[in-house]
Amino acid sequence: MRLPLVTLTSLLAVIMHAQTPSCPDRVETLLARLTLEEKIGQLTQGVIHAPEHVEAALAEVRAGRYGSFILSAPPEIATTLRNQVQQAAVGQSRLGIPLVFGYDSIHGYRTTFPIPLGLAATWDIQLVEQGQAVAARESRAVGVDWIFAPMCDLARDPRWGRVAESFGEDPYLGAQLVAASVRGFQGDNPASPERAAATLKHFVGYSATTGGRDYNTTDITPFVLRNAHLPAFEAGIQAGALSVMSAFNAIDGIPAVTNRALLTGVLRDEWKFNGLVVSDWNSVAESITWGYAADRAEAARLSLLAGNDMDMMSGCYRETLAAQVAAGTVPLAAIDEAVRRVLRLKFKLGLFEAPLTDPAAAARSFALPDAPPLAREAAARSLVLLKNDGVLPLTPAAIRRIALIGPLADDATEMLGTWPGHGQPADVVTLAAGLRTHLGPAAQLTVLRGCDLLPSGPRTRALPDGSNVTDEDANHRAAVADENDFTQAIAAARSADVIIAAMGEPRGWSGENSSRAELSLTGRQPELLRALAATGKPLVVVVFSGRPLALTETAEKANALVQAWHPGLQGGPALAAVLCGDLAPTGRLPISFPRATGQVPVYYNHAMTGRPDMVDYRDLTRDPLYPFGFGLTYTTFTYGPVEILAATSRARATVTNTGTRAGEAVAQLYVRDVACSEGARPVQELRGWQRLTLAPGESRTVEFALTDETLGFVDRSGKHRLEAGEYRVWIAPHASTGTAAVYQRP
Numbered sequence: 001m002r003l004p005l006v007t008l009t010s011l012l013a014v015i016m017h018a019q020t021p022s023c024p025d026r027v028e029t030l031l032a033r034l035t036l037e038e039k040i041g042q043l044t045q046g047v048i049h050a051p052e053h054v055e056a057a058l059a060e061v062r063a064g065r066y067g068s069f070i071l072s073a074p075p076e077i078a079t080t081l082r083n084q085v086q087q088a089a090v091g092q093s094r095l096g097i098p099l100v101f102g103y104d105s106i107h108g109y110r111t112t113f114p115i116p117l118g119l120a121a122t123w124d125i126q127l128v129e130q131g132q133a134v135a136a137r138e139s140r141a142v143g144v145d146w147i148f149a150p151m152c153d154l155a156r157d158p159r160w161g162r163v164a165e166s167f168g169e170d171p172y173l174g175a176q177l178v179a180a181s182v183r184g185f186q187g188d189n190p191a192s193p194e195r196a197a198a199t200l201k202h203f204v205g206y207s208a209t210t211g212g213r214d215y216n217t218t219d220i221t222p223f224v225l226r227n228a229h230l231p232a233f234e235a236g237i238q239a240g241a242l243s244v245m246s247a248f249n250a251i252d253g254i255p256a257v258t259n260r261a262l263l264t265g266v267l268r269d270e271w272k273f274n275g276l277v278v279s280d281w282n283s284v285a286e287s288i289t290w291g292y293a294a295d296r297a298e299a300a301r302l303s304l305l306a307g308n309d310m311d312m313m314s315g316c317y318r319e320t321l322a323a324q325v326a327a328g329t330v331p332l333a334a335i336d337e338a339v340r341r342v343l344r345l346k347f348k349l350g351l352f353e354a355p356l357t358d359p360a361a362a363a364r365s366f367a368l369p370d371a372p373p374l375a376r377e378a379a380a381r382s383l384v385l386l387k388n389d390g391v392l393p394l395t396p397a398a399i400r401r402i403a404l405i406g407p408l409a410d411d412a413t414e415m416l417g418t419w420p421g422h423g424q425p426a427d428v429v430t431l432a433a434g435l436r437t438h439l440g441p442a443a444q445l446t447v448l449r450g451c452d453l454l455p456s457g458p459r460t461r462a463l464p465d466g467s468n469v470t471d472e473d474a475n476h477r478a479a480v481a482d483e484n485d486f487t488q489a490i491a492a493a494r495s496a497d498v499i500i501a502a503m504g505e506p507r508g509w510s511g512e513n514s515s516r517a518e519l520s521l522t523g524r525q526p527e528l529l530r531a532l533a534a535t536g537k538p539l540v541v542v543v544f545s546g547r548p549l550a551l552t553e554t555a556e557k558a559n560a561l562v563q564a565w566h567p568g569l570q571g572g573p574a575l576a577a578v579l580c581g582d583l584a585p586t587g588r589l590p591i592s593f594p595r596a597t598g599q600v601p602v603y604y605n606h607a608m609t610g611r612p613d614m615v616d617y618r619d620l621t622r623d624p625l626y627p628f629g630f631g632l633t634y635t636t637f638t639y640g641p642v643e644i645l646a647a648t649s650r651a652r653a654t655v656t657n658t659g660t661r662a663g664e665a666v667a668q669l670y671v672r673d674v675a676c677s678e679g680a681r682p683v684q685e686l687r688g689w690q691r692l693t694l695a696p697g698e699s700r701t702v703e704f705a706l707t708d709e710t711l712g713f714v715d716r717s718g719k720h721r722l723e724a725g726e727y728r729v730w731i732a733p734h735a736s737t738g739t740a741a742v743y744q745r746p
């Protein structure tokens with residue numbers, strides 16, 4: 001009897017499936033064959049940045065003493081170096097276990113998107129997922145199987161440079177975008193050649209660093225930890241993230257990498273996370289510096305037993321664990337469990353079936369035509385219009401003579417932002433280039449720096465004896481040149497119809513180890529801004545920064561103010577389209593903007609306190625300059641009163657476009673639990689949003705369900721709870737406006 005082909009194929013699939021052991025079985029089979037040294041090797045991560053790193057690593061890899069590498073080499077050589085090391089692992093080590101390669105593609109690998117704080121300003125879940133999918137596709141094409149992102153840290157203190165890498169100050173917005181990032185990176189099948197493993201970092205509380213100073217200690221109460229810092233991580237776990245990275249900070253005096261209550265108690269026991277935990281850089285050894293572990297052996301033991309599986313760079317695991325197992329101070333079972341998680345990650349990434357990377361894959365991936373338009377859309381939707389007296393969008397009359405002034409008008413490198421992956425300045429379209437293309441030859445666009453981002457230090461010259469002396473002549477010449485730049489810029493501004501000032505902070509002043517004590521425009525930019533304003537010409541200020549700056553004076557002097565973050569490759573075309581009105585700005589702030597550095601931390605979801613009317617400073621209000629959720633567009637909207645539909649536990653309000661242009665409103669749902677038995681909850685908590693595109697004069701009713709998730713909280717034991725009682729409900733355009741409706745939850 002001849003079986004139809006489809007049956008034969010199905011039969012073959014069943015046989016194959018029956019023959020292919022499950023992932024757990026494959027892990028156990030392999031684990032049973034590993035020596036102790038090989039097991040510890042799986043828990044060890046090194047770095048491959050240059051050919052000499054490969055030479056140094058090959059013998060160790062053949063001996064099974066590495067399980068993973070950070071592949072930070074430039075893409076032109078990364079795949080070759082990766083395959084060399086991988087070939088040694090799979091072809092020349094005793095058991096042929098493939099290595100897994102990680103890298104920080106946090107807002108793109110080659111196609112650089114806006115920094116994560118800018119992506120958060122889009123409030124566009126799908127767009128963030130799409131952007132991270134491009135990052136994964138380009139990363140995997142080079143041979144990066146494992147992306148050290150998304151950063152889940154809740155950022156409330158803009159003095160901390162890493163707010164640039166965050167999704168802002170709100171747990172709910174952050175949770176949605178973390179989950180979107182995990183989906184974008186991993187897809188449905190992380191073994192796909194276009195996907196990579198995600199990493200939820202930095203677990204946990206790193207952003208609450210005292211004084212906004214990086215790597216500092218954090219003092220977080222359990223209730224705040226549960227309801228502010230943990231939700232984004234929990235959302236990432238629920239989205240299926242395959243790994244977590246422990247943090248540099250200490251919580252309650254215990255370094256996060258050695259914190260068993262969190263790494264095992266919360267991650268494993270409560271959330272049932274069975275993925276891999278990797279330390280951050282040298283943090284295992286830094287538990288000694290903190291004054292917690294006594295030495296490298298104890299640092300390794302405390303970290304491993306806390307639940308940190310892989311040691312990124314300290315070497316403590318590979319140097320000390322074998323002897324500790326022999327001495328009985330580290331149970332072999334703990335090592336086995338960590339190795340299982342490493343092997344499971346490698347199986348899930350398909351590395352046993354496809355350990356090597358096609359050297360031609362990267363060139364194909366980098367050339368895909370959908371990436372630049374997506375980066376441009378993300379850049380455009382990340383822009384937040386903070387002030388506009390009507391000067392925007394620029395009219396054809398104003399567009400004739402534009403003076404584009406400032407150190408960030410035409411600086412490609414600065415647009416890439418922090419952790420730019422391997423984004424290339426040559427691929428960046430700056431604001432100057434974007435405007436030139438957009439406006440065409442008819443417009444007279446003058447582009448001048450006016451001043452540097454940072455004052456140039458004193459120039460010195462070397463003497464024959466090798467010492468250095470101040471070069472007074474060079475300093476004088478530089479001062480004259482600086483003054484000329486400044487003067488020419490003001491002169492150009494005086495003869496223009498409109499001034500666009502492109503200012504901000506250096507990208508190198510945001511990101512890791514880049515905290516600031518003063519949130520100002522840097523160098524002579526404030527002076528340049530004042531001089532530009534003094535010309536009396538219409539002044540549009542575009543701020544490029546990795547954090548909220550204190551823009552009080554800037555806002556006073558500008559006719560229009562746009563926050564552009566570090567927008568990546570396509571910031572120029574995006575800004576040109578928005579400034580000239582081809583696109584309306586749609587971004588909303590994911591983080592509050594302070595009036596002064598002294599207000600920090602200033603965030604919307606703060607406590608009511610016992611005296612809410614007495615929280616101002618003597619010299620300043622406590623209210624931010626621009627609140628969370630804020631953003632203007634080229635039309636106006638009104639929000640009707642919130643109506644509670646108690647019978648169906650829903651809330652609704654009508655939004656109307658009261659302007660003359662179509663526009664996109666972002667209707668935001670905020671709630672407040674006015675009496676919570678577990679502890680005082682914030683004055684407001686974002687629990688939903690909906691985008692509404694409305695024509696002039698059009699109204700639409702927007703509805704939200706008031707569910708357990710919408711109203712609930714997490715108690716100190718980690719249990720999600722909801723209490724009956726009175727709630728306040730807002731449906732508003734941002735956190736500092738609107739009248740709440742009262743909702744009695746039965």
Ligand code: GLC
Pocket residue numbers: 070104148201280281512
């Ligand atoms: C850094 C960062 C972390 C990054 C890691 C690997 O120190 O803290 O976010 O993923 O090292 O580059």
